[in-house]
Structures are given as structure tokens and as C-alpha cells.
Amino acid sequence: MGIFAIRLPDIGEGVAEAELIEWHVKPGDIVKEDDILAAVMTDKAAVEVPSAAEGKVVELGGEIGQMLPVGSVLVRLEVDGAGNESEVQADTGKPAAPPAEPEPATAEAPVKPPAAAPVPRSNGTKPLASPSVRARAREEGVDLRQVPGTGPAGRISHADLDNWIASGGIQQGGVIRAQNTGIEEVRVIGMRRRIAEQMALAKQRIPHITIVEEVEMSALEDLREALNAKHAETRPKLTLLPFLIRAIVESVREQPGLNARFDDEAGVIHRHGGVHVGIATQTPQGLSVPVVQHAEAGSLWDNAAEIARLAEAAREGSIKRAELSGGTITITSLGPLGAIATTPIINYPEVAIVGINKMQIRPVWDGQQFQPRQMMNISCSFDHRVIDGWDAAVFVQKLKTLLETPAMLFVEG
Structure with a gap:
């Protein structure tokens, strides 16, 4: 040996x-x-x-x-x-110590509960499970301390969670509820620590200015649905994001100072010719920002396919380091959970971020009466050290015009 x-x-x-x-x-x-x-x-x-x-x-x-x-x-x-x-x-500097033989388990002092016995863990005992298993457990209303794990050290897998749910382990109404005095200590490590450090850096070093604007989305949504219906069998499905990327590409063509990264230690702004759009993506491990490289060179469908590929790789944890770096401007969205308005935090060292909020039918005054219209607010934050308020407002109005008149997205020059 x-x-x-x-x-x-x-x-x-x-x-x-x-x-x-x-x-x-x-x-x-x-x-x-x-x-x-x-x-x-x-x-x-x-x-x-x-x-x-x-x-x-x-x-x-x-x-x-x-x-x-x-x-x-x-x-x-x-x-x-x-x-x-x-x-x-x-x-x-010394030979490896021989492994200690584990003490045999006894009936009086078992090493751990049998895998098949769903005995609640004691308060303060953290069950072992991956972030994706924990996320599922929260969605399903499962207390992981009740779930027996069959993996190493009692680690709970997706299969263990499936078995627990299938066996009726989730308690329904009519149970006697006891006080929960447990306190779980969660160390901030891994992806969560990286996110915390990046957010703190952005807020500490960047004086943000945020502009919120209302956009009428009916024409773009009609176009999006028509294109998806026409190319349903041959091309990727178009979401709002490829149209927004196209609008950003056209807008920064006129204002290259917003498609940039600011090295504040050297006092140098790097204005990029290529538009590399970061897409804030929620994963089981936390927030990730994969980057659509050279979005200016891609069609709507090219960018749609790349967004889908990057998002899937980020959620699976197979994304490459190079695909998470080099962004020049970022898009963030909470999807259907979005609110009326948000105040996005800039992805340091970029100088601008575009936030998408919830789309909904609202009454809009047309000069004679209120009409139902499909509306959405966009929330854009800028680094006020290098972006003046006027330039920020011009950028937001350009986005609004392009999104409300989507035919302009396809006009050259």
C-alpha cells in the first residue's frame, strides 16, 4: 500500500x-x-x-x-x-500518517442516522447539499434537515429530494407548528463571495446616476411575435433581449463613450469599437454575467442563439472563464418578477448598465382618451464620473425611440 x-x-x-x-x-x-x-x-x-x-x-x-x-x-x-x-x-517534510480506522457504529452511539430514517437534524446542524438542491428545496417548501441523504457524509442529492417529495414527506395543512429556534450560520464563500466583493466595489467606487423611462412596447412585441411565427421551424426563438442588444449597438454607435471600461486607478477610459454585451443571469450558484462578444456583428437570431447558449452553460456551471469577461456594457432583468422600476448596479469597470422592468398593459392618454398599451420601464445607470447627465439622457431617449419604432433597428446608416 x-x-x-x-x-x-x-x-x-x-x-x-x-x-x-x-x-x-x-x-x-x-x-x-x-x-x-x-x-x-x-x-x-x-x-x-x-x-x-x-x-x-x-x-x-x-x-x-x-x-x-x-x-x-x-x-x-x-x-x-x-x-x-x-x-x-x-x-x-514527513511520511504520511497511516489512516485511522473508523470506530464501528453501535446501537447505543450510531455514527449517523440510517439513510432510510427521516430523523430531523438537530437545530443548527446544516445538511449537506449543493446550491441547486437547496434552491429546489426552497421552491418546494422542504426543510432539508428532515431529508435523509444517501451521498458521502449524508449529502442530499436531487434523487434524495425527489424520493422525499414522492413519499409524501412534505407536510400539508393540519400539522402542529412548533417554534423554530434554530439559527443557521451560512459562510459567504465561492460565487456568493465574488458577487459580494464585486457589488461592494461597484458601489464604493462608482457614483451612480439612474434614469428611468417609460417605453411603449406594442409595435416591437407585434414584430417579435410575427418573426417567431414565420421562422418557428428554422430559427431560434426571439425574446426581447436580441432587440434590446440591437438598440444598444445603434445607440452607442452615436455615443461611444458609453461602450467603455474605466480604469479609475490609471485615470484612463477605454472606448471599445466592439460591443460586448454582458447578460446578467441567475444561476443556482448566484448571479453570473456571461458576455455576448461582438454583438454588433450578429443578427437578431445570431445573438438570440448565443444568449441561449451562454445562459445554459452558466446555469450548468460549464461556462468558460473567457465567456465571463470582457464586457463593455451590461443588460440586467428580473424577468416576470421585475418591478415597475429598479436601480441597477454597474458591472465594474464598465460605465453603463441597462435594466429591463416588468412589461404590462397600462392606460395611456392619446390626446383624447385613455387607451390600453403594452408598456415597460427601462432603468439605466451610469458612472457619473465619466458620463454626464445630458449624455445619459440622450442615450436613454435613443433606446426609447428605437424600441418604440423597431423598424429603425433594421435601417442602415
Whole structure:
């Protein structure tokens, strides 16, 4: 028997360290080659680290939330054969300690509840589950402390949640409700920590000015529905976003100062010729902003297909780091949950962001009477250090004109 050290691999150009955000194994577990050992977070995306060998886990190389340098030991395995113990000794200065044999479970002091017994966890005990499982549990009204997990260390999978729901585990009306005195401590790590840092940076360094404008959307919605009906079998479905991207491309052609990134430390504004539009996307791990590169060169359907591809990759966690960087202006939307107006936070170091709000039928005065019209507010925020209020207002009015008269989106020059 030998010890095999699995090290944190090089997971991207320029990445020197990564944050450990999730363990998929624990000491004593038997893993096979390519089994997922842990998930780490770089400055852009989460990455799962597979095992390079088969063996028994004898040591974990860090705690959740810890920053690990590339090349540091992530997991040590006890393997058949010699392993690579010389690496372990060089790294630690001493031979790897033999694994401790786990104490056998007894009836009086079980190691953990049997997987089939839905015994509630004690207050303050956090069940192990991925962010997507937690999100589903919240949607379904399931208390994960009640759900038995069949994964390593009692980890709850989607299958465990499905079984719990199918078995009638969700309590219906008529139950006796007791006081819940538990307090769950949630560490801000991984994607949530990245989001928190980015939002704090944007608000600390950028003096925002936000303009809200009302837009009449009837003509654009009629055009969108007609195009979708005509090309339903051959082209991607058009949402509002490709039209808005086209309107942004036309608007920044006249105001290139808004399609820019501001290096405030160097005091330099980088005005870009290409329009690289970030699309704020909600994922199980948190907010992500994939970028439609060179939107100015794509048709409505090209951009629609790229938006759909990037959104799916972001939600699955398979998006590449390069696809999450380089944006020059961002679109944000809460979809059907949107409100009448929002005050979007700029995606630093960009200088402008366009927010889409809820579309609804409202009464509009036409000069003689009120008429029902399909209306939507747009909320646009600007970096007031480099964008004057007048220029911001001109940009918003240009967007309004193009969205209310969508034929202008297809007029060259």
C-alpha cells in the first residue's frame, strides 16, 4: 500500500489560487478514478476536481472557504502499489500518517442516522447539499434537515429530494407548528463571495446616476411575435433581449463613450469599437454575467442563439472563464418578477448598465382618451464620473425611440 497525493491542478491561465467551496468526499471514503473530489472557485467560475487515482481518502487538504495555491495537496489517498509518497514527504517534510480506522457504529452511539430514517437534524446542524438542491428545496417548501441523504457524509442529492417529495414527506395543512429556534450560520464563500466583493466595489467606487423611462412596447412585441411565427421551424426563438442588444449597438454607435471600461486607478477610459454585451443571469450558484462578444456583428437570431447558449452553460456551471469577461456594457432583468422600476448596479469597470422592468398593459392618454398599451420601464445607470447627465439622457431617449419604432433597428446608416 502507498500514499497518492492529488494536487490542485492548473485550472486556467493566470490562476494562482482557488477557493475551496465544497467537498464531495470525506476521510474513509473509497473513490475511483475520475470521481469528483471537491469544487473550487476561481475569480470567474466554479471548477470540479476529479480524482486521478483509485483508493481510500486518508486526508483532506483544506477547509471550506480556504484559498489553496495551485499545486498544493488537495487530497491524499491510500492506494495499491507505491503511490507517489515521495511527493508527500517533500511537501510535508514527513511520511504520511497511516489512516485511522473508523470506530464501528453501535446501537447505543450510531455514527449517523440510517439513510432510510427521516430523523430531523438537530437545530443548527446544516445538511449537506449543493446550491441547486437547496434552491429546489426552497421552491418546494422542504426543510432539508428532515431529508435523509444517501451521498458521502449524508449529502442530499436531487434523487434524495425527489424520493422525499414522492413519499409524501412534505407536510400539508393540519400539522402542529412548533417554534423554530434554530439559527443557521451560512459562510459567504465561492460565487456568493465574488458577487459580494464585486457589488461592494461597484458601489464604493462608482457614483451612480439612474434614469428611468417609460417605453411603449406594442409595435416591437407585434414584430417579435410575427418573426417567431414565420421562422418557428428554422430559427431560434426571439425574446426581447436580441432587440434590446440591437438598440444598444445603434445607440452607442452615436455615443461611444458609453461602450467603455474605466480604469479609475490609471485615470484612463477605454472606448471599445466592439460591443460586448454582458447578460446578467441567475444561476443556482448566484448571479453570473456571461458576455455576448461582438454583438454588433450578429443578427437578431445570431445573438438570440448565443444568449441561449451562454445562459445554459452558466446555469450548468460549464461556462468558460473567457465567456465571463470582457464586457463593455451590461443588460440586467428580473424577468416576470421585475418591478415597475429598479436601480441597477454597474458591472465594474464598465460605465453603463441597462435594466429591463416588468412589461404590462397600462392606460395611456392619446390626446383624447385613455387607451390600453403594452408598456415597460427601462432603468439605466451610469458612472457619473465619466458620463454626464445630458449624455445619459440622450442615450436613454435613443433606446426609447428605437424600441418604440423597431423598424429603425433594421435601417442602415
